[in-house]
Amino acid sequence: MNASPSAAAVDVSGVSKIFNPGRANQVDALLDVNLTVTPGSFVSLIGPSGCGKSTLLRLIGDLTSSSSGTITVNGKDAAHARKDQDYGMAFQQAGLFEWRKVHRNIELPLELRGWDKAKRRARSEELLRLVQLPTFGDHYPWELSGGMQQRIAIARALAIDPPLLLMDEPFGALDEMTREHMQAELLRICAQTRKTVIFVTHSIPEAVFLSNQVVVMSARPGRITHVIDVDLGERTNPDEVRESAEFFKKITEVREALRGAEGGHHFGVDDR
Amino acid sequence: MAAHVPPALPRADDAVRSGAAALAAAADATRARRRRQMRDVGLGVLGVALFVIAWQGIKALGGADSTVFGWRMPISTDDASMPHLWTVLRRFAEPEVRGNGRTVFAAVGSGMWFSFRLAIAGFVIGVVIGLLLAVVMQRFTILERAWSPYVVLSQTVPLIALAPLIVGLVGQIRIGGFQGRPWMSVAAMSAYLSFFPVAVGALRGLQSPKPHSLELMHSYAASSWQTLLKLRFPAAVAYLLPALKLAAAASIVGAIVAEISSGMAGGIGRLILDYFQKATGDPARVFTAFLGAAALGLIVAALIALLEKFLLRNRPKTELA
Numbered sequence: 001m002n003a004s005p006s007a008a009a010v011d012v013s014g015v016s017k018i019f020n021p022g023r024a025n026q027v028d029a030l031l032d033v034n035l036t037v038t039p040g041s042f043v044s045l046i047g048p049s050g051c052g053k054s055t056l057l058r059l060i061g062d063l064t065s066s067s068s069g070t071i072t073v074n075g076k077d078a079a080h081a082r083k084d085q086d087y088g089m090a091f092q093q094a095g096l097f098e099w100r101k102v103h104r105n106i107e108l109p110l111e112l113r114g115w116d117k118a119k120r121r122a123r124s125e126e127l128l129r130l131v132q133l134p135t136f137g138d139h140y141p142w143e144l145s146g147g148m149q150q151r152i153a154i155a156r157a158l159a160i161d162p163p164l165l166l167m168d169e170p171f172g173a174l175d176e177m178t179r180e181h182m183q184a185e186l187l188r189i190c191a192q193t194r195k196t197v198i199f200v201t202h203s204i205p206e207a208v209f210l211s212n213q214v215v216v217m218s219a220r221p222g223r224i225t226h227v228i229d230v231d232l233g234e235r236t237n238p239d240e241v242r243e244s245a246e247f248f249k250k251i252t253e254v255r256e257a258l259r260g261a262e263g264g265h266h267f268g269v270d271d272r
Numbered sequence: 273m274a275a276h277v278p279p280a281l282p283r284a285d286d287a288v289r290s291g292a293a294a295l296a297a298a299a300d301a302t303r304a305r306r307r308r309q310m311r312d313v314g315l316g317v318l319g320v321a322l323f324v325i326a327w328q329g330i331k332a333l334g335g336a337d338s339t340v341f342g343w344r345m346p347i348s349t350d351d352a353s354m355p356h357l358w359t360v361l362r363r364f365a366e367p368e369v370r371g372n373g374r375t376v377f378a379a380v381g382s383g384m385w386f387s388f389r390l391a392i393a394g395f396v397i398g399v400v401i402g403l404l405l406a407v408v409m410q411r412f413t414i415l416e417r418a419w420s421p422y423v424v425l426s427q428t429v430p431l432i433a434l435a436p437l438i439v440g441l442v443g444q445i446r447i448g449g450f451q452g453r454p455w456m457s458v459a460a461m462s463a464y465l466s467f468f469p470v471a472v473g474a475l476r477g478l479q480s481p482k483p484h485s486l487e488l489m490h491s492y493a494a495s496s497w498q499t500l501l502k503l504r505f506p507a508a509v510a511y512l513l514p515a516l517k518l519a520a521a522a523s524i525v526g527a528i529v530a531e532i533s534s535g536m537a538g539g540i541g542r543l544i545l546d547y548f549q550k551a552t553g554d555p556a557r558v559f560t561a562f563l564g565a566a567a568l569g570l571i572v573a574a575l576i577a578l579l580e581k582f583l584l585r586n587r588p589k590t591e592l593a
Contacts, residue, residue: 063487089491091484099506109492142588143298
């Protein structure tokens, strides 16, 4: 948004995160992590359970603080970027407020920033068209299916039009069919809005299908072991892409990277 | 951004379908709710009928000498201890004092109105104090740990032991033109009982938002005040309502006990005391006052139920039954 196009959208350098340092239950969640995300790219973080991929995402979002190293988001330190709302966040649980109608859920970040009512509503209408649920603004979240709720959560994350989206397994709770559909939808939305996305997932096919870069991490201590570039083109026909040789080749590559990272195992990673 | 939004078309179909299914399910839920309401009314009527049958049945079984087939009943069933229910109902229509115009019904009614106002005053004060305590304890965890033993302790001290103390204290209050009056001490005792469930329930409710909801607010750089207003309070409503039910009932009990122990005239508490003193001559009359007190409890419970219906009108119907 404010940064020049050449600058990194996110720059993580030498970051470590240690929980309970110096105590018996000390956990080295992340050790010396370096990662540069270029503007407009879609980067997936994948790795076994406990590899610290969610922690890394939360560090970038300034939802937790690092033990050492520096994190720059949009040219500012992470805390600054959070206060300036340089990113939108989506979690595995859609996390919509059940007492607010869909419109007012999407408007929540705008409300907190003091936008006036008419402007908020106009923005919400626009976003509902973007996520293709234009007639659902006056419903309550609990009247919607899981996939629809997740679309609303994405709309809410996009409300203030941040340059960066941080997504923590947003489709993890959805069934397979809905999940694949949502992946295609997310790509369409990202192409339209030109967002940079950092996406945490357990699923190798999901990571490969969505990303320009798949970042493979190992557990204990959490470390980046491989960065695999993926280029599946425009992906306007998702089914075709999911049956292509290149797709399978990349899945194999990521799987082998994970196996290498785990020393022969890859517990906690879905092959779906 | 989002300048070239395409018209929402084919892809939204599945979403619309599942939306329609969700709405159909909501309609089903409405029908089920209506059936439940009918059943509740039926059960209520049945409950009253069973009570009447049990009361009169036990009375008929024991008779005037409280024995059945020569065995002594565990309770007295004579007219002095268990008057016929219709005697009690008939008593409502009779004048309170022979020759005086006011009926027992009017006396009980005015006593209920008097106690009701005191209880409501106490309830409101109790709710405000309970909410404030909960907000402060949620905000400052250290205060939760420091205060909660005293909050619990406050309820283990019998109200009757405190009553003279509170009456004395409130009576001495003189701030400018303001002077403590007896009704205020009754309201204070009522508040003393009702703040507790509100503080406990509200605290749990304020702490109920899930971590991801709190992180979401944090990611929006929301202030703790904004988080309180937009997330914690709305999330607490479902926890607060059961607490308000308890508080309302407690405020009635508090008011009646406080009236009795402070000797304050005009309310249902004093009426129970008065009618008890005349119980040997007119046992049925005591029960009119009992019924008045019970009705008062039902009325406040109904008021809270209405409030609940209003506050939860737009919530999913399954949560926290």
